[in-house]
Amino acid sequence: MxxxxxxxxxxxxxxxxxxxxxxxxxxxxxxxxxxxxxxxxxxxxxxxxxxxxxxxxxxxxxxxNQKREPKREYITKESHYFKGKRYLLKVIERNKKPQVILKHSEIQLCVRPQATTDKKKKILDEWYRIQLKQLIPQLLKKWEKRIGVKASEFRIRKMRTKWGTCNTKAKRIWLNLELAKKPIECLEYIIVHELVHLLEGSHNKRFIKFMDKFMPKWRFYKEKLNYLPLGL
Incomplete structure (x- = not known):
């Protein structure tokens, strides 16, 4: 390097x-x-x-010049997102195991009294991770069948500069935790993008041809994802 x-x-x-x-x-x-x-x-x-x-x-x-999400304080009535939809956070203090509940237009964050901001963030991030782990397998199965490839596994992590990556040798896909907050079609676009790398490792004309074939509206989803506010 x-x-x-x-x-x-x-x-x-x-x-x-x-x-x-x-x-x-x-x-x-x-x-x-x-x-x-x-x-x-x-x-x-x-x-x-x-x-x-x-x-x-x-x-x-x-x-x-892209919009940035405001710094989160994890307090009641703060805006948070899941699958592209805006929810108001409701912090509920109780002496029980921490829990996140999605209810109507609220994300209820149940924490122990005196839970720190970092602890609240950690609990909510883990909930996002669980949601992605439930969403991704069905989407992978759908697009693996269409594209004719098979990923060996997928993993989720926070990434500062990428929405996803693909280790073509190990056939392993990594997806950004922030995708849990974005519309489902944006998550699907990233999954398709990484799966297509199993056919073509580079972003060349062949790669673009595959993207056009399997997801004709991929450019629209890409722009939509890049237009949405970025995390801090």
Missing amino acids: SDIKLGDLNIVVLHKKIKNIHLNVHPPQGNVTISAPAHIDLDTIRIFAISKLRWIKKQQHKFQ
């Missing part, structure tokens, strides 16, 4: 066993990475990056 500096822009360069150069600007901060074949030197990659500067700045500007 190497770095290229273009003024105040830092680009992380990753040499991989691939055929083409791939440029990515990652939300939410707009970090830039370039994946390149092992035989291409840094001077050549620098020239490539310079030719893409205008596009890079455009993408970074889009992320910088």
Whole structure:
């Protein structure tokens, strides 16, 4: 791994066993990475990056101006989201095992008295994780059948710059915990995106052709996901 500096822009360069150069600007901060074949030197990659500067700045500007979710304090009447729908949080203090209950337009967060903000966050995050673990298997089964691939397993974690990743060698898919808050179609788009990587590892024309075939509206879902407020 190497770095290229273009003024105040830092680009992380990753040499991989691939055929083409791939440029990515990652939300939410707009970090830039370039994946390149092992035989291409840094001077050549620098020239490539310079030719893409205008596009890079455009993408970074889009992320910088994207709405951000306000800092959560985990208090009653605070807005939280599940599957794209807005709910009001209701904090209920009781001397029982912590619990999260979805009821009408409320997410009821039942905690012990004097529970800290971090503890409340941890309890709610774990509830989101459980919900995703229930949602994902049925969606995976649906899209594995359509695409003709099979993931060995899926895992969930918090990711700062990606909605999902795919280890094509292990056939393992990772999904961002934040997807529990987004509309189901956005979760499906990410699942399809990662499954298609089992057919094509790069974001090349072949990959796009597969996406167009299996999910013709994927660009719409991608824009919808990137338009929604980002987590802090």
